[in-house]
Amino acid sequence: MSAADPMTPAALPEGFAGIAEDFLALGGRDRLQLLLEFSQGLPELPERYAEHPELLEPVPECQSPIFLVTEVEGQGREATARLFFSAPPEAPTTRGFASILAEALDGRSVGEVLETPDTVTGELGLAEVVSPLRLNGMSGMLARIKRQLAEKAGL
Amino acid sequence: MTIAADPSPSLQDYAHPEKLVTTQWLADRLAAGETEGLVVVESDEDVLLYETGHIPGAVKIDWHLDLNDPVTRDYVDGEGFAKLMDASGITRETTVVLYGDKSNWWAAYALWVFELFGHPDVRLLDGGRAAWEAEGREMTTSDEGRPAPTSGYPAITREDAPLRAFREDVLDFLGGPLIDVRSPQEYSGERTHMPDYPQEGTVRGGHIPTARSVPWARAAADDGRFKPRTELESIYREELGFDTATPTIVYCRIGERSAHTWFVLTHLLGFESVRNYDGSWTEWGNGVRLPIAQGAEPGEVPAR
Numbered sequence: 001m002s003a004a005d006p007m008t009p010a011a012l013p014e015g016f017a018g019i020a021e022d023f024l025a026l027g028g029r030d031r032l033q034l035l036l037e038f039s040q041g042l043p044e045l046p047e048r049y050a051e052h053p054e055l056l057e058p059v060p061e062c063q064s065p066i067f068l069v070t071e072v073e074g075q076g077r078e079a080t081a082r083l084f085f086s087a088p089p090e091a092p093t094t095r096g097f098a099s100i101l102a103e104a105l106d107g108r109s110v111g112e113v114l115e116t117p118d119t120v121t122g123e124l125g126l127a128e129v130v131s132p133l134r135l136n137g138m139s140g141m142l143a144r145i146k147r148q149l150a151e152k153a154g155l
Numbered sequence: 156m157t158i159a160a161d162p163s164p165s166l167q168d169y170a171h172p173e174k175l176v177t178t179q180w181l182a183d184r185l186a187a188g189e190t191e192g193l194v195v196v197e198s199d200e201d202v203l204l205y206e207t208g209h210i211p212g213a214v215k216i217d218w219h220l221d222l223n224d225p226v227t228r229d230y231v232d233g234e235g236f237a238k239l240m241d242a243s244g245i246t247r248e249t250t251v252v253l254y255g256d257k258s259n260w261w262a263a264y265a266l267w268v269f270e271l272f273g274h275p276d277v278r279l280l281d282g283g284r285a286a287w288e289a290e291g292r293e294m295t296t297s298d299e300g301r302p303a304p305t306s307g308y309p310a311i312t313r314e315d316a317p318l319r320a321f322r323e324d325v326l327d328f329l330g331g332p333l334i335d336v337r338s339p340q341e342y343s344g345e346r347t348h349m350p351d352y353p354q355e356g357t358v359r360g361g362h363i364p365t366a367r368s369v370p371w372a373r374a375a376a377d378d379g380r381f382k383p384r385t386e387l388e389s390i391y392r393e394e395l396g397f398d399t400a401t402p403t404i405v406y407c408r409i410g411e412r413s414a415h416t417w418f419v420l421t422h423l424l425g426f427e428s429v430r431n432y433d434g435s436w437t438e439w440g441n442g443v444r445l446p447i448a449q450g451a452e453p454g455e456v457p458a459r
Contacts, residue, residue, distance in 0.1 A: 036206045064201060090256065092203040130202050131219040 012123060013116050015104030023125040031129045039095035043102065045086050056086055057148065061140025064091030066098060068141060070148040077111030079153045083145060093130055097138040100124070101145065110153040114146055157192040157276055158250040166281070168384040170425025174418075175281045175381070176252055182292055185211060194245050194302050197284070198265040199256040200411075204284070210254065211293055212300030214243045218261050218411070222268050233310035236272050244302025247275065247309060254280035254287065258372070258379040264414035267431055271318055272311045279418065282380040289378065318417075320404045320430035322438055322445065325363060329446075330456040332395070332403040335362045336371040336416045337436065341408070344449040357440035361449035363406065365456055367395055371412040374419045387424055399426045406432035406439070 012020055023031055049055055049069060056067035066087040073080040083106045085098035105113050121138040149155075160173035161180040169175065184190065195213040197205045205215040216222065221239055224231050231239065245251060251269065255262035259279055269277040280287070288294065320328070340346040344360030362368070373390055376382050391397055403426055405413040410433030420426040432439075439445050448454025 032203060032206055036203055039203065089207075090204065091201055092207050093201045096203060129220075131217075133219060134202060 012120060013104070013112065015108060015112075016116075016120050016124070019100055019104060020124045026125075028129050031125060035096040035126065035130070036092060038099040038103070039092040041103075042085060042087070042095045042099040045084055049084055049086070053086065056084070057144055059137065059140050059144060061137050064088070064094045064137075066091065066094045066137075066141070068098070068144060068148075070145055070152060072110055072149060072152045075154050077109060077114070077153070077155065079110045081108055081110050081113045081145075081149050082106060085141075093134060094137055097121075097141060101138070101141055105145065110149050110155070113149055114155070116142065116146070118142065157248050169381075169423040170384075171422040174278050174422040176278050177281055178287050178290055178292060181210070181252060181280055185293075190300070192248065193250045193252065194243060195252045195254070195280075196243065196245075196262075196265070197255055198253055198261045199284070200261050201256060204256055206296065208294035208296050210287060211295045211297070212302070213254075214301060216243065216265055218264055218268075222265065230268055230271065230313065233272070233312050236313075237308040237310045240308035241306050242304050244305050245274075245308065246305050249276070251277040252280055253277065254283045256284050258285070258375045258415070259283035260371070260411050260415050263418045264411040267318065267414045267417060271313045271315060273314060282378055285379045317428065318430055320406075320432040322432075322434055322442060324430070325404060325406070325432050325439070326445070328404055329363070330365050332397045332401055333363060333366040334395070334397075334403070334405045334413075334416060335366040335368050336405060336407045336413045337362075337368075338370055339368060339451070341436070342366075342368040343451050344447075357408075357437055359440045359447055361440070361447040362436075362453075363439055364446050364448040364454040366406070366448075367453055368451075369395065369416070371407065371415045374416060381419065381423060384423060387419060391420060391424060397426075399424060402428040402430070404430050404432055406435040408436045409433065410435045 023034060026034060053067065056069045059066045059068060064087065066085060068085045071082040083102050085102060087095045087098055118139060121135055121142060127135050161176040163177045163180060165177065166172040166175050184193065190212060195210050197209050197213045197215050198218060199205060202217050222230055224235065251274065253262040253266050262279055262283060266277050266279055335342050342362045346360060369390060374382055374387060397403060403420060405416045407413040410431055413431050413435065417429050417431045420429045446457040
């Protein structure tokens with residue numbers, strides 16, 4: 001895999017490529033609007049988690065409270081990854097990050113998610129509009145998603 | 156001062172009541188269209204919150220994107236600030252009312268930066284965004300009423316010394332009135348280290364030796380407004396035994412929560428000299444040979 005070679009940046013994974021294209025096509029203020037649309041589109045938690053918030057893992061890299069949980073359908077790298085997030089409406093940036101990850105990764109194979117380069121969060125054109133510091137929150141979510149999935153898929 | 160201070164009785168006990176406005180005062184002015192010489196500025200932790208809806212006519216200033224210079228690891232310079240003011244429709248004569256999320260943490264931080272540039276009239280909306288929303292007051296996503304850009308804000312040389320402490324200042328200050336406004340867990344040092352997890356990262360947990368622990372939120376009431384002066388006096392004057400005439404330094408993790416406490420001490424209690432150490436724990440906790448203390452006690456001044 002060329003992903004290990006820092007001289008040739010790997011193409012963005014399929015789930016992220018379209019999202020990155022959409023963001024990069026827009027100027028600053030419109031890019032924020034798109035992130036806002038993502039935040040508004042974050043799916044609600046299914047009932048089994050909404051009633052049991054203790055099952056979700058907190059993400060302290062985000063300044064605002066966000067919790068996430070993953071599920072796998074099957075075993076190993078071919079298993080299907082499912083992602084669920086919870087973040088309050090007063091944290092729209094964090095909700096936006098979660099919603100991007102959900103759109104890009106939910107329903108893909110565990111192997112695909114684990115192969116997602118950690119640098120992907122920096123390639124969506126968001127650093128300039130939300131600041132690199134805030135973007136750390138999305139990296140934190142991605143790292144936790146990968147760790148949970150690897151454990152749950154028995155990898 | 157361009158616009159008369161809010162005369163609300165609830166503010167008059169504070170040392171400098173003109174530094175606060177009530178939600179009612181602001182709502183009345185907006186409703187009456189009396190916005191000449193007034194610019195309302197939202198400054199939040201969450202950079203998208205303004206886009207979800209804001210006080211009509213408010214402009215947004217983001218601490219990270221607008222007030223910081225990422226290259227020098229410092230605030231913007233006089234020219235940068237002037238450019239930001241021009242774009243925000245703020246002249247040197249404008250009355251600026253700041254509000255934001257998180258009980259006005261970031262708004263207080265922005266206000267502190269405005270004061271570094273000596274902006275003559277800058278005030279906080281007591282209770283911030285949460286109080287405005289809780290009272291069901293008007294919010295909008297429209298740009299209508301937003302001030303047109305202005306020009307000619309002077310390039311002011313920032314005057315850091317009276318309001319801002321640097322690590323050398325703090326090192327010489329150990330044993331003096333120093334307040335750590337972070338959570339008790341950050342103060343004791345039990346929080347910051349989490350194996351296997353990415354984080355912003357401070358190498359060591361703990362606090363600056365001799366700093367007293369007063370989490371910032373103790374100055375805020377449940378509704379996000381500042382507590383009445385008598386309650387604030389009982390914390391900072393009686394409990395800590397701090398004196399308004401003695402220079403005082405406050406810090407937190409990056410200087411934002413401590414800006415809230417800086418505002419309380421300076422403008423609500425009338426402390427004569429309070430400096431915010433904005434390098435705070437992200438600098439001190441990582442600083443080579445800087446002494447720290449761990450646990451719940453302030454600790455001693457280390458021998459030098």
